Amino acid sequence: MTTPVTREITPFDGQKPGTSGLRKKTRVFMLEGYVEAFVQSIFDAIEGCEGKTFVVGGDGRYFNAEAIQTILRMAAANGAARCIVGQGGLLSTPAASNLIRQREANGGLILSASHNPGGIDEDFGLKYNTANGGPAPESVTGAIFENTKTISRYVTLETPDLDLSALGEVALGDMVVEVVDPVTDYAALMETLFDFDAIRALLAGGFAVKFDAMHAVTGPYAHEILENRLGAPKGTVLNGTPKVDFGKGHPDPNPIWAKPLVDLVMSEDGPDFAAASDGDGDRNMILGKGVYVTPSDSLAVLAANAHLAPGYARGLAGVARSMPTSRAADRVAEKLGIGCYETPTGWKFFGNLLDAGKATLCGEESAGTGSDHVREKDGLWAVLLWLNVLAVRKMSVADILRDHWQTFGRNYYSRHDYEAVETEKANAVVEGLVAKLDGLPGTGVAGLTVEEADQFAYLDPVDGSVSEKQGLRVMFRGGSRAVMRLSGTGTEGATIRVYLERYMPAEGDLEIETQQALAEIVLAVEELTQLRAITGRAEPDVMT
Ligand code: VG1
Numbered sequence: 001m002t003t004p005v006t007r008e009i010t011p012f013d014g015q016k017p018g019t020s021g022l023r024k025k026t027r028v029f030m031l032e033g034y035v036e037a038f039v040q041s042i043f044d045a046i047e048g049c050e051g052k053t054f055v056v057g058g059d060g061r062y063f064n065a066e067a068i069q070t071i072l073r074m075a076a077a078n079g080a081a082r083c084i085v086g087q088g089g090l091l092s093t094p095a096a097s098n099l100i101r102q103r104e105a106n107g108g109l110i111l112s113a114s115h116n117p118g119g120i121d122e123d124f125g126l127k128y129n130t131a132n133g134g135p136a137p138e139s140v141t142g143a144i145f146e147n148t149k150t151i152s153r154y155v156t157l158e159t160p161d162l163d164l165s166a167l168g169e170v171a172l173g174d175m176v177v178e179v180v181d182p183v184t185d186y187a188a189l190m191e192t193l194f195d196f197d198a199i200r201a202l203l204a205g206g207f208a209v210k211f212d213a214m215h216a217v218t219g220p221y222a223h224e225i226l227e228n229r230l231g232a233p234k235g236t237v238l239n240g241t242p243k244v245d246f247g248k249g250h251p252d253p254n255p256i257w258a259k260p261l262v263d264l265v266m267s268e269d270g271p272d273f274a275a276a277s278d279g280d281g282d283r284n285m286i287l288g289k290g291v292y293v294t295p296s297d298s299l300a301v302l303a304a305n306a307h308l309a310p311g312y313a314r315g316l317a318g319v320a321r322s323m324p325t326s327r328a329a330d331r332v333a334e335k336l337g338i339g340c341y342e343t344p345t346g347w348k349f350f351g352n353l354l355d356a357g358k359a360t361l362c363g364e365e366s367a368g369t370g371s372d373h374v375r376e377k378d379g380l381w382a383v384l385l386w387l388n389v390l391a392v393r394k395m396s397v398a399d400i401l402r403d404h405w406q407t408f409g410r411n412y413y414s415r416h417d418y419e420a421v422e423t424e425k426a427n428a429v430v431e432g433l434v435a436k437l438d439g440l441p442g443t444g445v446a447g448l449t450v451e452e453a454d455q456f457a458y459l460d461p462v463d464g465s466v467s468e469k470q471g472l473r474v475m476f477r478g479g480s481r482a483v484m485r486l487s488g489t490g491t492e493g494a495t496i497r498v499y500l501e502r503y504m505p506a507e508g509d510l511e512i513e514t515q516q517a518l519a520e521i522v523l524a525v526e527e528l529t530q531l532r533a534i535t536g537r538a539e540p541d542v543m544t
């Protein structure tokens with residue numbers, strides 16, 4: 001029973017990792033041999049498993065439990081020495097990253113489609129993280145994809161499913177499966193970074209907090225850290241029990257999908273601070289009484305204030321943001337005299353900067369913020385850093401934000417998503433703009449003047465690798481900007497993302513309604529791309 005067996009298999013089309021791993025409809029992942037083909041392609045790409053240790057866990061969505069059993073059998077059959085698994089198969093993405101680092105594992109397999117909905121008719125995902133705890137870089141995901149095209153066999157065991165509900169070690173063939181509490185190590189790490197006493201005192205003083213776990217993986221983490229360790233009243237954590245279908249919602253912490261929380265915080269007797277996290281716990285949304293903090297602003301505010309938390313008291317080495325993220329953080333970096341890096345979308349591009357000690361904080365406009373404590377973005381970490389800053393500064397979120405804009409100016413910012421567009425039309429929109437880029441500088445569009453226009457390419461300053469075609473940028477005179485790219489995490493058609501930004505200096509009008517502040521740029525984008533005309537969409541599906 002515990003002798004490895006080799007089974008023949010034929011390749012599946014399209015097992016190409018995107019922005020963050022392979023994401024497909026759950027029913028696709030459930031096809032016979034699908035998980036096996038991808039996992040064997042991973043193991044082959046990393047030159048086998050012999051004697052290696054892996055961390056395995058996921059966000060608990062539908063099919064998580066079944067896929068984990070397959071992965072464990074295959075790891076054992078491929079010669080791995082040990083797999084560290086979260087109890088019940090659960091691990092938030094940042095907690096998995098932390099475990100890989102703490103336990104000096106060779107890598108990890110994380111089962112999640114993150115902010116995409118879960119269920120048999122929704123989405124599933126799987127990604128490989130390397131020994132630094134971060135998502136595999138393009139060199140590795142490229143090798144995995146190449147393997148998926150020719151894979152002809154996989155190796156597994158013929159053993160019954162393991163019980164992953166009890167902590168401790170069990171044997172699976174010659175491999176040890178170690179089931180760990182998913183929260184313990186992560187919570188301990190948070191205690192080293194933040195002033196828990198100060199946050200406890202803030203909460204004890206009546207500062208009201210709500211955290212929406214969106215029926216996803218952060219529930220157990222938030223219960224333990226916010227309620228048990230920091231003493232927030234029971235009921236602070238909403239939707240705190242992970243469900244396989246996330247309560248049929250989109251576990252995406254933005255004003256659209258977390259609307260009930262936004263409504264609560266905008267109401268008269270709403271809490272002082274509210275936050276939400278996504279399916280796998282790496283994203284965050286920050287709200288204060290009456291205000292929504294855009295993720296780009298959150299990164300900038302945290303960069304300006306991180307030194308107030310013990311883990312960052314020595315200051316920051318540098319800040320990194322993905323290209324479409326607003327340039328608010330750049331102004332903070334400039335003032336602090338620290339490095340500032342612009343990377344392509346996706347956390348995998350921050351890994352080298354963090355490993356090399358060039359950046360301490362990183363962020364993306366898509367509600368991702370994190371630091372060098374792990375190699376993934378980290379939702380609860382962002383919440384705790386905000387709480388630590390609030391505890392020290394003794395100001396409201398709204399006042400901190402206003403103070404920030406009055407110091408650095410304000411980068412009005414919004415992202416408009418056009419979802420499930422027919423692929424041909426989406427490509428036509430992008431290609432139309434690509435063809436125009438070179439001729440744009442100096443021309444006028446909808447009352448704005450184009451200063452520069454290009455396709456973003458990234459030269460990694462650490463390993464010298466180059467990543468091309470990472471989004472189209474049009475920069476306007478006065479510091480406004482429009483960016484367009486296609487999503488790499490969707491599972492249906494194409495999603496066009498349009499990122500809009502307008503800079504207002506500190507002495508200008510800092511209180512314009514966001515969409516109104518960006519209206520001219522929206523018109524310019526339409527004039528440049530005919531996006532709405534080509535796709536037949538009058539409005540974006542989601543505006544964040
Ligand atoms: C989106 C976001 C990107 C993020 C990625 C993964 O990618 O825009 O910033 O890194 O999701 O986030 P795309 O290609 O759809 O724009 V999540 O929380 O997977 O892990």
Ligand code: CO
Pocket residue numbers: 114115278279280281282283
């Ligand atoms: Co996520």
